Amino acid sequence: MKWDCSIVTSRRGVTSDGWTLLPSWGLMVTDPESVKVSLNAPVLIVGAGLIGASIGKALMAAGIDVHLWDIDRGNALVAAGRGAGTLDDLPDEAYRMVVVSTPPAVVAPTIVERLMRHPHAVITDTASVKGAVLSELTTAGNGVDISRYVGSHPMAGTQYSGPLTASEELFVDRTWVVAPRTDNRHDDVAQVVALARTCGARVVSMDADEHDRAVAEVSHLPHLMSILTAANLRHARAEHLSLAGSGIRDVTRIARSQTAMWRQILTSNRTEVRSQLEAIRDDLDDLLSRLDDSQRLEEFLSVGQAGARKLAGKHGHQMVETTAVVVEIPDAPGALARLFADVEAAGVNVEDLSVEHDPAREVGFLSIDVATDRADRLAVSMRDHGWSVRS
Amino acid sequence: MKWDCSIVTSRRGVTSDGWTLLPSWGLMVTDPESVKVSLNAPVLIVGAGLIGASIGKALMAAGIDVHLWDIDRGNALVAAGRGAGTLDDLPDEAYRMVVVSTPPAVVAPTIVERLMRHPHAVITDTASVKGAVLSELTTAGNGVDISRYVGSHPMAGTQYSGPLTASEELFVDRTWVVAPRTDNRHDDVAQVVALARTCGARVVSMDADEHDRAVAEVSHLPHLMSILTAANLRHARAEHLSLAGSGIRDVTRIARSQTAMWRQILTSNRTEVRSQLEAIRDDLDDLLSRLDDSQRLEEFLSVGQAGARKLAGKHGHQMVETTAVVVEIPDAPGALARLFADVEAAGVNVEDLSVEHDPAREVGFLSIDVATDRADRLAVSMRDHGWSVRS
Numbered sequence: 147m148k149w150d151c152s153i154v155t156s157r158r159g160v161t162s163d164g165w166t167l168l169p170s171w172g173l174m175v176t177d178p179e180s181v182k183v184s185l186n187a188p189v190l191i192v193g194a195g196l197i198g199a200s201i202g203k204a205l206m207a208a209g210i211d212v213h214l215w216d217i218d219r220g221n222a223l224v225a226a227g228r229g230a231g232t233l234d235d236l237p238d239e240a241y242r243m244v245v246v247s248t249p250p251a252v253v254a255p256t257i258v259e260r261l262m263r264h265p266h267a268v269i270t271d272t273a274s275v276k277g278a279v280l281s282e283l284t285t286a287g288n289g290v291d292i293s294r295y296v297g298s299h300p301m302a303g304t305q306y307s308g309p310l311t312a313s314e315e316l317f318v319d320r321t322w323v324v325a326p327r328t329d330n331r332h333d334d335v336a337q338v339v340a341l342a343r344t345c346g347a348r349v350v351s352m353d354a355d356e357h358d359r360a361v362a363e364v365s366h367l368p369h370l371m372s373i374l375t376a377a378n379l380r381h382a383r384a385e386h387l388s389l390a391g392s393g394i395r396d397v398t399r400i401a402r403s404q405t406a407m408w409r410q411i412l413t414s415n416r417t418e419v420r421s422q423l424e425a426i427r428d429d430l431d432d433l434l435s436r437l438d439d440s441q442r443l444e445e446f447l448s449v450g451q452a453g454a455r456k457l458a459g460k461h462g463h464q465m466v467e468t469t470a471v472v473v474e475i476p477d478a479p480g481a482l483a484r485l486f487a488d489v490e491a492a493g494v495n496v497e498d499l500s501v502e503h504d505p506a507r508e509v510g511f512l513s514i515d516v517a518t519d520r521a522d523r524l525a526v527s528m529r530d531h532g533w534s535v536r537s
Numbered sequence: 538m539k540w541d542c543s544i545v546t547s548r549r550g551v552t553s554d555g556w557t558l559l560p561s562w563g564l565m566v567t568d569p570e571s572v573k574v575s576l577n578a579p580v581l582i583v584g585a586g587l588i589g590a591s592i593g594k595a596l597m598a599a600g601i602d603v604h605l606w607d608i609d610r611g612n613a614l615v616a617a618g619r620g621a622g623t624l625d626d627l628p629d630e631a632y633r634m635v636v637v638s639t640p641p642a643v644v645a646p647t648i649v650e651r652l653m654r655h656p657h658a659v660i661t662d663t664a665s666v667k668g669a670v671l672s673e674l675t676t677a678g679n680g681v682d683i684s685r686y687v688g689s690h691p692m693a694g695t696q697y698s699g700p701l702t703a704s705e706e707l708f709v710d711r712t713w714v715v716a717p718r719t720d721n722r723h724d725d726v727a728q729v730v731a732l733a734r735t736c737g738a739r740v741v742s743m744d745a746d747e748h749d750r751a752v753a754e755v756s757h758l759p760h761l762m763s764i765l766t767a768a769n770l771r772h773a774r775a776e777h778l779s780l781a782g783s784g785i786r787d788v789t790r791i792a793r794s795q796t797a798m799w800r801q802i803l804t805s806n807r808t809e810v811r812s813q814l815e816a817i818r819d820d821l822d823d824l825l826s827r828l829d830d831s832q833r834l835e836e837f838l839s840v841g842q843a844g845a846r847k848l849a850g851k852h853g854h855q856m857v858e859t860t861a862v863v864v865e866i867p868d869a870p871g872a873l874a875r876l877f878a879d880v881e882a883a884g885v886n887v888e889d890l891s892v893e894h895d896p897a898r899e900v901g902f903l904s905i906d907v908a909t910d911r912a913d914r915l916a917v918s919m920r921d922h923g924w925s926v927r928s
Contacts, residue, residue, distance in 0.1 A: 218894040220866045220901010227873025301782045308892045321779050350779055360777035363770065368785040371766045373841030374820055375759050380844060381816065386751035388712050388741055390848055391692045393791040394759040400784040401845035405838040409831050416828045423828075425772065427821055429765055434814055437807045440800050447796040450764030453771060454792035457781055475611050482618025501699045503609040510611010 185340040186242035187211040190264070192256060194225035197272050197300065198247030199312035202230030204345040207314045213241070217248075225309035238263045243337060246271040250410035254282035258290055268334045269295045270341065274361060276325045276354035278414035296338045297325040297354065299361070300347060307404050315346070322347035325354050362418035369400055369408060370423065376401040468497045469521035474534040475501070475510040485512065485533065492527035494520045511536060576731040577633035578602040581655070583647060585616035588663050588691065589638030590703035593621030595736040598705045604632070608639075616700035629654045634728060637662040641801035645673035649681055659725045660686045661732065665752060667716045667745035669805035687729045688716040688745065690752070691738060698795050706737070713738035716745050753809035760791055760799060761814065767792040859888045860912040865925040866892070866901040876903065876924065883918035885911045902927060 187210045191198045194216040202212045202225060212231030216222040226233050244260045244267045246253055253273045260269050273279050276297045283292050302320040322342035326335045342349045352360065376398040379387070412419055436442040476485060489496065498515035516524050525535050578601045582589045585607040593603045593616060603622030607613040617624050635651045635658045637644055644664045651660050664670050667688045674683050693711040713733035717726045733740050743751065767789040770778070803810055827833040867876060880887065889906035907915055916926050 218901060219899060220892045220894050223866050223870055223901055224873060224892050226870035301780050310890050310892060323780065360780045363773045363777055364781040364785050367769060368766050368788045371762050372788050373838055374817055375762045376844035377820060377841040378758060378816060380840060382754045386754055387848060389692050389714065389751045390755040394755050395848060396787045396790045397759045397763050398845040398848055399787045401841040402849055405835050405842055408838055409835040412834060413831045420828055423821065423825055425769060426765055429768060430818055437811055440804045443803060444796050444800040447764055447799055449771060450768040450792040451796050453767035454789040457778060457786060457789055458793055475614050479614055479617035482615060499701050501611045501615050501701060503611050508610060510609060510614055
């Protein structure tokens with residue numbers, strides 16, 4: 147498993163390729179290789195839905211002893227049948243890690259219950275909103291010591307729910323937020339990091355407030371935009387839907403998700419969600435004012451395009467910086483196959499390809515985007531093969 | 538090639554499994570098998586971008602003689618190099634079909650030019666807005682007879698552009714709108730239908746106004762919702778983008794598209810687009826008012842979910858009507874694999890699967906959605922294999 151743990155907090159704004167934990171944890175590690183933690187077992191998963199069962203499958207695949215419980219025995223049975231763990235009970239004291247993957251509304255009381263029942267376990271959860279869980283724990287926790295609770299949030303999911311579609315690959319290369327607090331022991335935080343990594347995820351650490359703002363931006367608002375787009379179809383004649391292509395299907399895919407779960411998520415993060423929606427309302431009014439002015443309209447489209455491309459360019463955490471190598475397109479279609487073959491033979495990974503035009507010279511160019519540190523190699527190779535490369 | 542041509546018009550609202558052409562065309566055909574038209578060649582494609590080059594590739598794959606022209610010779614060279622046609626010129630009179638696939642802003646003048654140059658050709662275009670093309674032809678056409686022009690719109694495309702990503706599969710099973718007028722000859726309309734079918738598309742016929750309203754609903758508004766969502770990321774801290782999952786990537790995918798092309802599309806359909814955006818603004822205000830009331834919030838989410846599912850369920854034109862066969866989940870995880878094997882052995886296509894719970898009896902059920910006319914067969918087969926099927 148590759149180490150990849152960057153830390154982002156609203157208080158410090160520190161990011162790192164390795165670990166840079168909050169000083170209050172008493173641990174600062176910059177060399178990821180020097181941090182070796184493995185997940186302590188047995189693990190109990192409470193809530194065998196899509197997320198819980200997928201965690202179970204990933205841990206089982208790593209050879210870890212996983213036990214499952216769900217208030218709906220059908221879920222637990224299906225999850226166990228799909229290889230997510232066993233239904234056998236152990237004594238409460240035996241568990242070293244408890245993962246609470248219940249519906250959002252019951253996460254906090256479930257954490258309190260499990261803190262009391264499992265004295266030797268680190269308790270984590272997978273809820274999409276972290277601040278609400280914390281404030282519920284504080285008000286409803288009846289003075290229970292919550293220092294063994296370390297919140298987390300795997301940023302994965304599908305429009306499906308339930309254990310039937312669980313997959314041990316669900317978290318691979320996805321972001322998994324760990325939200326430590328100053329009252330957590332660093333060994334407990336490390337256990338939750340180990341959980342995420344065992345599932346193949348990339349760990350990002352953020353405090354609860356920062357996390358909740360971030361998910362409002364990148365998850366909750368997009369969900370509501372998808373809902374608004376799909377809800378608008380109630381006005382459309384049935385025949386018009388036959389004109390729907392892949393674009394609207396992409397935009398409305400997440401609107402198919404379970405409404406009860408999303409009602410709970412949005413309600414528990416409603417302050418942040420409201421401010422995002424209000425920003426959209428302002429933009430919508432602005433956009434309406436631009437419809438009759440094609441230049442101002444295109445400016446708006448460009449802002450959206452830039453945001454979408456920034457997101458698309460992020461493979462996991464990293465965006466590859468690219469440089470274009472521009473080759474003149476041969477004036478004989480048959481030679482094009484040879485050009486592509488020579489690009490391939492250069493052994494350089496192509497990030498993007500486009501056709502450019504030089505109106506003055508009436509010739510076409512193939513713009514080949516590659517990682518900046520590979521551009522010279524490609525240019526030399528193409529020149530060696532006799533192509534005209536624009537510098 | 539399967540025949541599949543349904544006709545929808547705002548004046549008649551007629552749909553048919555075969556052809557039911559407008560009476561003004563003088564042709565009514567109800568048995569699709571009785572309509573046999575093949576595409577007349579040679580075909581000239583004007584504009585070798587993604588759409589033009591993909592049409593060229595599909596026609597070439599069907600053995601049809603295709604010639605390519607593009608104002609940007611680089612595009613034409615790449616398209617020809619990728620097998621979309623030849624760059625050789627024929628005399629203007631030789632062409633029997635001209636497909637105008639230029640950027641939207643120059644479609645109408647290009648149609649006029651081609652009507653004058655190619656006296657034996659049916660002229661069609663692939664522009665996304667049909668009313669604007671027609672009114673430009675009427676005002677800017679200088680009295681040219683446009684009866685040989687039959688508008689069309691293949692409902693396919695990607696976030697990419699240009700001939701590099703062209704594919705002969707782009708239109709397979711996609712909807713292709715043909716927008717006939719009362720001044721069109723039915724043989725000419727049939728040629729455009731043949732073009733669409735040769736590309737593997739399903740033909741829907743609509744008049745221009747109805748088409749433009751439909752695409753505002755299912756394409757132009759979703760595009761702007763994607764743009765608004767992506768544009769909102771300009772407020773987000775860079776670190777927050779690392780929390781982006783597949784949901785926001787789906788919603789913002791089409792926002793990556795070429796802004797110049799979309800500016801032209803939206804501008805030419807701005808009346809319909811404005812009314813769609815105004816409806817969204819009303820819904821947004823409504824949604825904001827529901828954030829503090831979880832029941833009313835969930836009602837709104839359900840309206841969106843219904844719209845998205847209606848769309849998702851449409852495979853091409855048809856939605857499969859399904860019935861759930863509900864089987865009790867065995868109380869031993871090992872038996873679940875046998876249950877799935879028996880479902881598979883029944884030879885019935887499963888449309889959806891979910892886990893249900895009976896709180897009273899504390900047992901779980903597997904709900905297996907299959908086409909309604911297959912439900913009995915599955916239920917009988919499962920009972921024969923000893924499973925408890927709820928009726």
